[in-house]
Amino acid sequence: MDTMTIGSILTAIFLLLGLLFFTGGTIGLLRLPDFYCRMHATGKSDTLAVLLCLIGLAIYNAFAGNFALPYILVSIKIIFIAMFWFLAGPVSTHALYRAAFRCGVKPWTLDNQFKEVDKE
Amino acid sequence: MIDMQRFFMGVSIALLFLAFLCLYRAIWGPLITNRIVGVGAIGTKTLIVLLLMGLIYDRLDMFVDISIVYALLNFIGTLAASKYLEMMGEV
Numbered sequence A: 001m002d003t004m005t006i007g008s009i010l011t012a013i014f015l016l017l018g019l020l021f022f023t024g025g026t027i028g029l030l031r032l033p034d035f036y037c038r039m040h041a042t043g044k045s046d047t048l049a050v051l052l053c054l055i056g057l058a059i060y061n062a063f064a065g066n067f068a069l070p071y072i073l074v075s076i077k078i079i080f081i082a083m084f085w086f087l088a089g090p091v092s093t094h095a096l097y098r099a100a101f102r103c104g105v106k107p108w109t110l111d112n113q114f115k116e117v118d119k120e
Numbered sequence B: 001m002i003d004m005q006r007f008f009m010g011v012s013i014a015l016l017f018l019a020f021l022c023l024y025r026a027i028w029g030p031l032i033t034n035r036i037v038g039v040g041a042i043g044t045k046t047l048i049v050l051l052l053m054g055l056i057y058d059r060l061d062m063f064v065d066i067s068i069v070y071a072l073l074n075f076i077g078t079l080a081a082s083k084y085l086e087m088m089g090e091v
Helices: A003-031 A035-064 A069-102 B004-028 B032-056 B060-088
Strands: none
Touching: A003 A035, A003 B004, A003 B032, A035 A069, A035 B032, A069 B032, A069 B060, B004 B032, B032 B060
């Protein structure tokens, strides 16, 4: 088994895992009952999915260039995007949570679970 | 040996499908906060699709820079929208 096949298989595993988490986040965003639940589902799983997909693409690029220096530099750039998003995703999630809570968006609790919580 | 170009194309199409599903929240979401979440979710999916486009067309070195700018703009856009919402007071 040559090195390119190993890189392709690793990339496929990482990308499919990322796609799985993206699907979970989207289903949560569409189906959960109120704003806080939706933000919880999509904020966490999208961050992890971006991380997995970017690591897979960086591995594929490094293997495709046979570890030459320009390809390695592009892979390091992709890893930098992953690190930036690992910090930025939770920060933006938290800021939006706090803004919604201070604006008076009602959370979905046991008392009001049979009513429509967020209406226009 | 897996045909990687075709695999990347399939992953891109799946991500675009998920982005169209998120467009439902961005258009019909009950409050403005739901719309901000939907737009952010579409932005993260577009980030990955841009890099996959770069791999499909063999110009990854150019598309990586576009993707960095896209990630920054998505982050700053969500922060600015939430700050504006907080200063407005009421949803």
